[in-house]
Amino acid sequence: MALLNRMDWYDLARTTNWSPKYVTEDELFPPLMSGAFGLPQNAWEKYDEPYKQTYPEYVKVQRDKDAGAYSVKAALERSRIFENADPGWKSVMKAHYGAIARGEYAAASAEARMMRFSKAPGMRNMSTLGCLDEVRHGQMQLYFPHEHVSKDRQMDWAFKAYDTNEWGMIAARHFFDDIMMTRDAISVSIMLTFSFETGFTNMQFLGLAADAAEAGDHTFANLISSIQTDESRHAQIGGPALKVLIENGQKAEAQKRVDIAVWGAWKLFSVLTGPIMDYYTPLEHRKQSFKEFMEEWIVAQFERALTDMGLDLPWYWDIFLKDIAETHHGMHMGSYFWRPTVWWNPAAGVTPDERAWLEEKYPGWNDTWGQCWDVIIDNVVDGNMAMAYPETLPYVCNMCQLPILGTPGKKWNVKDYPLEYNGRLYHFGSEVDRWCFEQEPERYAGHLSIVDRFLAGMIQPMDLGGALAYMNLAPGECGDDAHNYAWAEVYRALRATKKAS
């Protein structure tokens, strides 16, 4: 029997809306879950997905993708890539798996919300496949690191991280809860797929796959590439929804969701991806600085996506463009200085050669970030390790849950952005974080940051030991310098040379 071509039957097959007779439309599609923005079913029937795929096609392609990634893993299992990898690269893997793997499972439930509650039939089909994608990503990114758990306890955080109150995970959960776990179907399509995935992860996965290949980790490179091809498809779910909203006079609401999600995504990137690219990756493997990567792959690409869609650039775009050269240096210094509180080993990345690279890529680095690093380096070189660790908590933002920071040294510009709401004093890391909170204060007001929890007596005893126990960081899991401070030898040698002359 001859088979029809896909496009001869696709539109008809996925036209699955009907007029309910036994319940109202609002009972079939509760507005709280559907996010219909006051638009009836027939307005959403105009939703036209740009990437059309049928279930049999999906299964065939995914089977091939899985076979590819798993066979590379099997072939390289005895290659000792992990054992021989630069410690900075291992930290990249640990940070990535912990922050992402279980989040993928959570994303499957967000996709399932679109699958069930969206009034747009095309979205329901796309997100059925998207949901299966996210289950696959969760499974793979738990299975692949598992082989390393027996070699390194920190690898266990691939599974464990989301169950803990580690500060970075509180930040990740706060963001993902906001954009995908507690939003209606249409808002998920805008905030998760359009803003986070199109804007950030799709490109991030491309960059990470290239970095993995450069580091010789072909298993990870294949895994990430395999995932990225799914991302590039299901990230397109939000675009047509934005089109429907704009055509029906809902641009302001759509724009607001994009603006909130893009900012949160940026902050998460500044702590996860920025340090990896500019500090953890060995110098000889760096192709672009984080700022160059952001400008080429994220900014340019996303500006085009927004304007093509008929949206405006977020109101804070100038602040964002300035921040991509600054914020991640602070996030790196924070996660390095508070290194016992993370589940990977941060690489300092501040040898003289690395500092020369940083100064070239970020003119003025030595007069700002470098001034703080000078003090840290002196303490490490002198063996004055007590001063190379913290004795208190950094203050964190009540929106992004990350440390409130700015540029130090000669261009010191650190600032708190406070807000009093219902008698409670909130602190924010930027004007934009505070703006996000103000859009819907009741949504966020009850949340306690790690500092709020400390002040409320929820962390006992009130010292580093108590904080580590609260964050579920067991001995052997706490982070320390990735290279065990071997980099300090260069500075010792420089001192000796100087003394001799």
Added chain:
Amino acid sequence: MALFPITSNFEGDFVLQLVAVDTENTMDEVAAAAAHHSVGRRVRARPGQILRVRRQGAEEFFPRSMRLGEAGLKPTETVEIIWQAPQH
């Protein structure tokens, strides 16, 4: 006497930090408590200079001997700790 949390924004440092002080502490003692978490860790000492305390965004410093409890600060409010050269 009561424990009182403030947020320290220390000149030259990169991050805000939680600092536990006491309402009976003078502003010089508040500055010293904040310095404990910044100077020698990420900020170089400046011999001969003193540290002054002000509300974030204010031009005027609190008097050095003023007690924290008299300053009208809210718990966790941010204060700036600023280096000051000796005045002759």
